[in-house]
Amino acid sequence: MSDAHVSxxxxxxxxxxxxxxxxxxxxxxxxEEKPSKAWLIxxxxxxxxLTIGFFTVAYQVGTGIGTWGLNKTIGWxxxxxxxxxxxxxxxxxxxxxxxxxxxxxxWRTAINRAAEAMTIFAVACAGIFxxxxxxxxxxxxxxxxxxxxxxxxxxxxxxPLLWDVFAISTYLTVSLVFxxxxxxxxxxxxxxxxxSSIRKVLYGIASFGWNGSNRTWHHWEVMSLILxxxxxxxxxxxxxxxxxxxxxxxxxxxxxxxxxxxFVAGAIFSGFAMVLTLLIITRKVLNWExxxxxxxxxxxxxVITTTGMIVGLAYGTEFFIAWYSGNEYExxxxxxxxxxxxxxxxxxxxxxxxxSPQFFWFKKLRVNIPFVFxxxxxxxxxxxxxxxxxxxxxLHRDFLPSSWSMYSPTWVEIWTYIGTFGLFFxxxxxxxxxxxxxxxxxxxxxxxxTRKH
Amino acid sequence: xxxxxLLAIFDCEEKLLASAEKARDKKVEMYDVYTPFPxxxxxxxxxxxxxxxxxxxxxxxxxxxxxxxxxxxxxSAFDWPTIIGGKPFISLPxxxxxTFELTVLFAAHTTVLSFLxxxxxxxxxxxxxxxxxxxxxxxxxxxxxxxxNVDELTSLxxxxxxxxxxxQNVDMNP
Numbered sequence: 371m372s373d374a375h376v377s378x379x380x381x382x383x384x385x386x387x388x389x390x391x392x393x394x395x396x397x398x399x400x401x402e403e404k405p406s407k408a409w410l411i412x413x414x415x416x417x418x419x420l421t422i423g424f425f426t427v428a429y430q431v432g433t434g435i436g437t438w439g440l441n442k443t444i445g446w447x448x449x450x451x452x453x454x455x456x457x458x459x460x461x462x463x464x465x466x467x468x469x470x471x472x473x474x475x476x477w478r479t480a481i482n483r484a485a486e487a488m489t490i491f492a493v494a495c496a497g498i499f500x501x502x503x504x505x506x507x508x509x510x511x512x513x514x515x516x517x518x519x520x521x522x523x524x525x526x527x528x529x530p531l532l533w534d535v536f537a538i539s540t541y542l543t544v545s546l547v548f549x550x551x552x553x554x555x556x557x558x559x560x561x562x563x564x565x566s567s568i569r570k571v572l573y574g575i576a577s578f579g580w581n582g583s584n585r586t587w588h589h590w591e592v593m594s595l596i597l598x599x600x601x602x603x604x605x606x607x608x609x610x611x612x613x614x615x616x617x618x619x620x621x622x623x624x625x626x627x628x629x630x631x632x633f634v635a636g637a638i639f640s641g642f643a644m645v646l647t648l649l650i651i652t653r654k655v656l657n658w659e660x661x662x663x664x665x666x667x668x669x670x671x672x673v674i675t676t677t678g679m680i681v682g683l684a685y686g687t688e689f690f691i692a693w694y695s696g697n698e699y700e701x702x703x704x705x706x707x708x709x710x711x712x713x714x715x716x717x718x719x720x721x722x723x724x725x726s727p728q729f730f731w732f733k734k735l736r737v738n739i740p741f742v743f744x745x746x747x748x749x750x751x752x753x754x755x756x757x758x759x760x761x762x763x764x765l766h767r768d769f770l771p772s773s774w775s776m777y778s779p780t781w782v783e784i785w786t787y788i789g790t791f792g793l794f795f796x797x798x799x800x801x802x803x804x805x806x807x808x809x810x811x812x813x814x815x816x817x818x819x820t821r822k823h
Numbered sequence: 824x825x826x827x828x829l830l831a832i833f834d835c836e837e838k839l840l841a842s843a844e845k846a847r848d849k850k851v852e853m854y855d856v857y858t859p860f861p862x863x864x865x866x867x868x869x870x871x872x873x874x875x876x877x878x879x880x881x882x883x884x885x886x887x888x889x890x891x892x893x894x895x896x897x898x899s900a901f902d903w904p905t906i907i908g909g910k911p912f913i914s915l916p917x918x919x920x921x922t923f924e925l926t927v928l929f930a931a932h933t934t935v936l937s938f939l940x941x942x943x944x945x946x947x948x949x950x951x952x953x954x955x956x957x958x959x960x961x962x963x964x965x966x967x968x969x970x971x972n973v974d975e976l977t978s979l980x981x982x983x984x985x986x987x988x989x990x991q992n993v994d995m996n997p
Contacts, residue, residue, distance in 0.1 A: 390859060390960035515898065524898040528907050528917040536924040544931045551935060558950065559859065559958045578939065579948025582958045584856040586942045588866050592874040593938045597931055600880075604927045611920055815860040 416795035423789010456496035462641020463489025468601035623764030632684035639677035640753035678727030722752020827968035831980035843868035887929025
């Protein structure tokens, strides 16, 4: 590939010299080996948490969502907070795989596979909350407009909650096929390398008979670009629609036109933080430092700082507009956020989301792995607080002071939330055991980028 | 069905690309080229025409868009009209989010399915393998023996740095 247009200052994406065979070995040998002790411990803990989460969900489905800490004033809190938080985390995967593909950011090749897997698992976690909130999850198919014996009575196409159904299911299925089409060439590599006959059969079935034919590659590349082009507006639409769950209502604090871009920036912000959390551990445990390099970590830190500042700007704009609108309910809602009984949640959000990413202006801190890891977790805590602040503080003091109320979660809600971490990490650990965690073929295609050969 | 192929095996994409271009200049018809990753420039060298997939995407997207709009208008204004939020029965702006999502849904899945169907990829299909490392680190040019002047091409590929040139009987329906 010609790199005539690439600056001489650019560094190779894969610092150490490798042959194509060694790249396959570095990434794929882990699938051939027995699981390490560290993996077994992590997997067992995740699976145990998932089990507790499963029983908690079973309990609340059996008993009803009266087991939650909601009341007449606060009808939405942890459930929707966790839903929006998980969906937002998922968005970084699509951003890395689709948006960076369109922008021809070749460094994405080393992290897109894991980030897309994260997308799918995060959306699966998100889906659990509306599923439980439906009360009777076995009737959830009622959200789809199918011909029925009740008229047919159709779903309400003017409801943002229904838009959510369409947005999330489109997003989940499109992300899934995008991810799987990217996996095909690598599954074929595993199939052709493995010595185990069971693996040969299983990866043979899963790789759809891929053989690296250039006639297929040609269509594959066009398809990847098309899917990236479709996924980019899709990912923006999904969080836009999620924000419309609030923005199309008339609740002070929710009824704002700034929500769609503000939510999308927040989603990218928290998603990149989660990608960092996962990949900092993965690259260490699987010795992938040559592929997921300091350059990747630095680039992701810069994205976090940028989106963190967009989110900070949105917080400021919201406050300014609340004052400038002259609407006393709107104004009260925001003053109450910062100084009312939930002030600690608001200021945790500001500290984690606006202040903490500013450390990444310094290169010394961007390359300090434990520090980056710490901030990545801080950012996700902050983004969780953002959703909690928006949702709960806008509801808890409504128009009638006699119904003002406070909210605290019950053990059921806490364990359901922790349980989704169990689901997320269990799926992620299974993923890095059985599927290539780095897109081998794509990494090989950028190996010679700016390399003297 | 088995077929005889002239296979030229390379260990790097630059030599492969140069050879494929040389072969094209000699008007050799290449059956296929097998590479571990997409090699840019090879499509021209092999004379592959631009993929038809974008047209399918457009058609499917247009279908999704039309279907979503018609369906929402039909259910909300004709089949069971209901006043919701004082909006008109055909409240177009409120129908746009779902229209957009279905456009993407139809376009993406139809594109992927067409890709799989036209390239004959499906779960459990046995791959045609010319060289056991073609998905790892070897680059293979395959030319049907009946279309190839074996001696001339062997020396051409050897000159271009092929690590091996051979005639091989390949099972096309493994």
